[in-house]
Amino acid sequence: MLDLRQPWSIGPVEIPTRLVLAPMAGVSVQAFRRQGRRFGAGLVCSEMVSCAGIEHRNERTLGYLRVAADEHPLAIQLFGSEPGSMAEAARMVEAAGADLVDLNFGCPVRKVTKTGAGATLLDDPDHAARIVSAIAAAVDIPVSVKLRRGLRNGSRDCLVVGPRLVEAGAASLTLHPRSAQQMYTGTADHALTAELVSLVDVPVVASGDIVSRAKAQAVLATTGAAAVMVGRAAQGNPWVLEEIVDGAGREPSREEIVAELVLFVRETVRELGERRASGFLKKFYGWYLGRGRFPRPFKQELVQLEALDEVEQRLFAAAPGAAEVLRGLEAELPDAEDDVVLDLPISIYGGG
Numbered sequence: 001m002l003d004l005r006q007p008w009s010i011g012p013v014e015i016p017t018r019l020v021l022a023p024m025a026g027v028s029v030q031a032f033r034r035q036g037r038r039f040g041a042g043l044v045c046s047e048m049v050s051c052a053g054i055e056h057r058n059e060r061t062l063g064y065l066r067v068a069a070d071e072h073p074l075a076i077q078l079f080g081s082e083p084g085s086m087a088e089a090a091r092m093v094e095a096a097g098a099d100l101v102d103l104n105f106g107c108p109v110r111k112v113t114k115t116g117a118g119a120t121l122l123d124d125p126d127h128a129a130r131i132v133s134a135i136a137a138a139v140d141i142p143v144s145v146k147l148r149r150g151l152r153n154g155s156r157d158c159l160v161v162g163p164r165l166v167e168a169g170a171a172s173l174t175l176h177p178r179s180a181q182q183m184y185t186g187t188a189d190h191a192l193t194a195e196l197v198s199l200v201d202v203p204v205v206a207s208g209d210i211v212s213r214a215k216a217q218a219v220l221a222t223t224g225a226a227a228v229m230v231g232r233a234a235q236g237n238p239w240v241l242e243e244i245v246d247g248a249g250r251e252p253s254r255e256e257i258v259a260e261l262v263l264f265v266r267e268t269v270r271e272l273g274e275r276r277a278s279g280f281l282k283k284f285y286g287w288y289l290g291r292g293r294f295p296r297p298f299k300q301e302l303v304q305l306e307a308l309d310e311v312e313q314r315l316f317a318a319a320p321g322a323a324e325v326l327r328g329l330e331a332e333l334p335d336a337e338d339d340v341v342l343d344l345p346i347s348i349y350g351g352g
């Protein structure tokens, strides 16, 4: 059995456990990342942030650069295709207080790939390497890159691109060994992860289908990866992180589930504002309350509600002891006023 509580590092950044919480667009808000850290993730990552959005000082994009005191170590992930503007965005990521800048060379979504970003870069190792060296030269924090296996099914392009990126200055690689064409179908082929590990002398993180401690142990043992990354399995289920890291597999009580969900709602409102949070949170109700934990109509009921204080009331009515559990959780968190550090030069807001 490998000890997932054994620290490791990416460059000078020490990471306390072998579990990394995956970047997920529309999911990896601050509440998700902080919760991930509490439940045993050693490293958390923002969702992909658009370099073009940063360049144009888009207010919503800049909001993704908010770093809380209790999420370190944290990677902020960028996507883009132009080395100069990506280097500029990476400087902002560093100024925002991130410990690592992560580059998305794996996103299969057309909106991203048609701009030459995401998985498209797997088809152009020279350009991908130019991006990494421009960024590595621009910042002092380590640069990591997240890849898929290639664009098309059966592709092994990651084995060509990966070592090039390390030569260009990448301090770590994460591989999700599905092709972009596969999206999320089929299975992640971690035999490829093992090959990549043998080709590079930087830590490799294995992403894809890590859903249990047994799977995490098997992938670490057979690939030589430094850590595993967990994505979908942690949606509405932070307890799986605890299980993977410590082997402390247990089904949470209804009170714990409701307390975690209400905390998540409150933190997300603080980050996104009530109006945006209300729509954003709907998918989380099913994730938290599903898995046979609460009757299905209950989730439907919550999804219909617009006002989040009503959502809270219904949740507490379904598990009255949750209020006490929540008070305990909130008491342990750093003060909400202190923990959001937006340490950015004022000029990034377009001056003024």
Ligand SMILES: Cc1cc2nc3c(=O)[nH]c(=O)nc-3n(C[C@H](O)[C@H](O)[C@H](O)COP(=O)(O)O)c2cc1C
Pocket: 022, 023, 024, 025, 026, 027, 047, 048, 077, 104, 106, 107, 146, 176, 207, 208, 209, 210, 229, 230, 231, 232, 233
């Ligand atoms: C909803 C969703 C959004 C995602 N967004 C991102 C993203 O912004 N950046 C990224 O590198 N990967 C993204 N991914 C891929 C995950 O990080 C991960 O590599 C993939 O889901 C496989 O891991 P899993 O089987 O543990 O979910 C996303 C995945 C999902 C399901």
